[in-house]
Amino acid sequence: MAIHAVGVLLVLSLPAAQAQIFVCVDDKGNKTYQNTGETKGCKKLDVPPIVTVPATKAAPRAATPPPTNFPRVDGGAQKARDEDRRKILEDELRTERTKLDSLRAEYNNGEPERRGDERNYARYLERVERLREDIQRAEANVRSLERELARP
Numbered sequence: 001m002a003i004h005a006v007g008v009l010l011v012l013s014l015p016a017a018q019a020q021i022f023v024c025v026d027d028k029g030n031k032t033y034q035n036t037g038e039t040k041g042c043k044k045l046d047v048p049p050i051v052t053v054p055a056t057k058a059a060p061r062a063a064t065p066p067p068t069n070f071p072r073v074d075g076g077a078q079k080a081r082d083e084d085r086r087k088i089l090e091d092e093l094r095t096e097r098t099k100l101d102s103l104r105a106e107y108n109n110g111e112p113e114r115r116g117d118e119r120n121y122a123r124y125l126e127r128v129e130r131l132r133e134d135i136q137r138a139e140a141n142v143r144s145l146e147r148e149l150a151r152p
Contacts (some may be wrong), residue, residue: 021045060148087148093145100138 022037022044037044075082106112114129118124 021047027135089145089149093142093149096138096145100135100142103131103135103138106136 002032020035022034022040022042024032024034024039026032026041034042036042080110107128110132112128114124115127118127
């Protein structure tokens with residue numbers, strides 16, 4: 001029954017020129033809605049035309065100035081904040097490069113030295129793969145930090 005209601009809503013949403021709707025009842029009493037009444041048991045429904053109203057364009061908003069009591073940061077304080085931010089980013093970059101160098105040394109061009117707990121070759125391969133992924137992540141971090149530091 002819900003499917004039929006959806007069908008009616010879809011058909012009712014058609015433009016007025018296509019608003020001929022027929023309800024058809026079969027021998028078992030099942031109702032169907034169609035745009036043609038060619039089969040037995042169909043009756044034309046009287047559907048009023050659909051009225052549509054186009055949306056109006058919104059007027060462009062003027063930029064509103066901030067309130068007079070809006071907190072502002074003076075130039076000296078902002079410069080100090082920018083310097084602190086830059087120092088933090090440089091420290092992070094230095095740490096990330098050190099980590100990357102350490103990972104590359106351990107990775108040893110894809111052939112790291114086997115450890116005692118890696119008697120199983122599969123464990124060794126898992127560690128090699130983990131090292132490769134860690135190197136890629138560290139390289140991406142270095143690139144991101146360098147991009148951030150290059151911004152004005």
